[in-house]
Amino acid sequence: MNVLGIETSCDETAVAVVRDGHNVTASLVSSQVAKHADYGGVIPELAAREHLKALRPILQQTLHQAELALDDIDAVTVTSSPGLLPALLVGLSFAKGLAAATAKPLVGINHFLAHVFGAFLETPDRLQLPEAYPLLTLVVSGGHTALLLTAADGSCKLLGQTLDDAAGEAFDKAAKILQLPYPGGPVIDKLGKVGNPAACDFPRGLCGGGGQALKPKNRLNFSFSGVKTALLYQVKGVENAGNLDQPLDLADDAVADIAASYQEAIVDALVKKTLWALADTGARTVALSGGVACNSRLRQKMADAVKVPLFIAPPKYCTDNAAMVAGLGYYYVRAGRADDFSIDAAPRLGDVSMVPFALGA
Ligand code: KG4
Numbered sequence: 001m002n003v004l005g006i007e008t009s010c011d012e013t014a015v016a017v018v019r020d021g022h023n024v025t026a027s028l029v030s031s032q033v034a035k036h037a038d039y040g041g042v043i044p045e046l047a048a049r050e051h052l053k054a055l056r057p058i059l060q061q062t063l064h065q066a067e068l069a070l071d072d073i074d075a076v077t078v079t080s081s082p083g084l085l086p087a088l089l090v091g092l093s094f095a096k097g098l099a100a101a102t103a104k105p106l107v108g109i110n111h112f113l114a115h116v117f118g119a120f121l122e123t124p125d126r127l128q129l130p131e132a133y134p135l136l137t138l139v140v141s142g143g144h145t146a147l148l149l150t151a152a153d154g155s156c157k158l159l160g161q162t163l164d165d166a167a168g169e170a171f172d173k174a175a176k177i178l179q180l181p182y183p184g185g186p187v188i189d190k191l192g193k194v195g196n197p198a199a200c201d202f203p204r205g206l207c208g209g210g211g212q213a214l215k216p217k218n219r220l221n222f223s224f225s226g227v228k229t230a231l232l233y234q235v236k237g238v239e240n241a242g243n244l245d246q247p248l249d250l251a252d253d254a255v256a257d258i259a260a261s262y263q264e265a266i267v268d269a270l271v272k273k274t275l276w277a278l279a280d281t282g283a284r285t286v287a288l289s290g291g292v293a294c295n296s297r298l299r300q301k302m303a304d305a306v307k308v309p310l311f312i313a314p315p316k317y318c319t320d321n322a323a324m325v326a327g328l329g330y331y332y333v334r335a336g337r338a339d340d341f342s343i344d345a346a347p348r349l350g351d352v353s354m355v356p357f358a359l360g361a
């Protein structure tokens with residue numbers, strides 16, 4: 001079954017064709033990063049306009065690369081939530097048009113669950129093993145930081161999530177403070193390789209320590225606003241913290257040390273909470289996905305710490321892409337789901353209580 005995937009939830013316009021859930025025939029991503037760089041973050045209206053321009057040519061290129069015609073597509077799947085509302089609406093409207101024109105089923109996809117699936121796009125066998133469950137996934141992206149536990153029957157439990165910034169957002173905001181280019185994650189990752197991760201003692205949010213007891217309800221939640229403020233004070237001083245436009249008076253190696261220490265604080269919190277969740281639940285597989293899963297320090301520290309099989313998607317399927325959308329979509333279509341044309345876009349996380357790709361789902 002050839003499933004078309006469309007992804008426009010943020011600043012990447014992506015289209016893919018995936019055969020039978022895991023065989024990626026073509027996956028194209030057009031990034032708008034350069035358009036948003038001047039603002040140090042994604043502007044929703046601008047993102048929507050760029051999706052509008054990019055979708056049709058990218059669809060044509062994807063079909064060309066897949067050596068398929070629109071008629072060869074068996075279903076149209078599209079990210080309908082969560083994300084930036086104007087951006088989602090463009091992709092969803094485009095998908096509705098395609099589904100109507102081809103008389104093929106339309107399925108709206110949850111972007112968060114698509115990231116969860118992304119870790120298994122290239123390893124379908126793992127999903128078929130009873131001993132793989134329960135499966136613990138850490139989704140870390142520009143919009144999410146959450147731990148999801150999936151049972152063999154496909155039922156899911158959100159164990160914890162960020163109470164403020166997502167990990168990717170924390171990287172991007174830090175880069176802005178350090179006057180580094182957008183998006184900040186890849187730049188800080190690079191600096192982290194040359195800087196000293198022990199140079200600054202940044203707080204590990206909601207991990208306890210520092211004389212502060214951790215409330216049980218926050219055991220598996222995350223918080224990155226404290227470390228971001230600590231970075232701001234470190235760089236600008238408390239009195240000057242509001243003056244973000246002033247040039248930074250820091251040598252390159254000092255910036256690298258600060259970036260490495262900041263990355264270390266975020267990575268430590270992510271790894272620690274994943275280990276706690278593993279211990280609490282007895283999960284037998286760990287998956288790591290979302291754009292921040294590209295981070296080399298996180299990949300390394302997670303691989304060193306996790307003693308059950310660990311699945312991390314290749315970077316191209318960690319950052320936003322449509323292959324993860326089409327792959328997840330295949331399982332819904334196979335189960336007979338088709339959304340009607342009144343399906344709406346929604347910015348919030350929505351229902352993540354079930355996935356269709358688990359062994360007994
Ligand atoms: O999954 P994604 O492409 O989009 C969302 O769904 O948000 O994630 C984008 C985020 C950005 O915040 C970006 O800075 C971060 O992923 N990111 C990284 C790295 N590559 C991308 N963060 C840390 N290290 C990286 N190497």
Ligand code: ZN
Nearest residue numbers: 115141319320
């Ligand atoms: Zn994403």
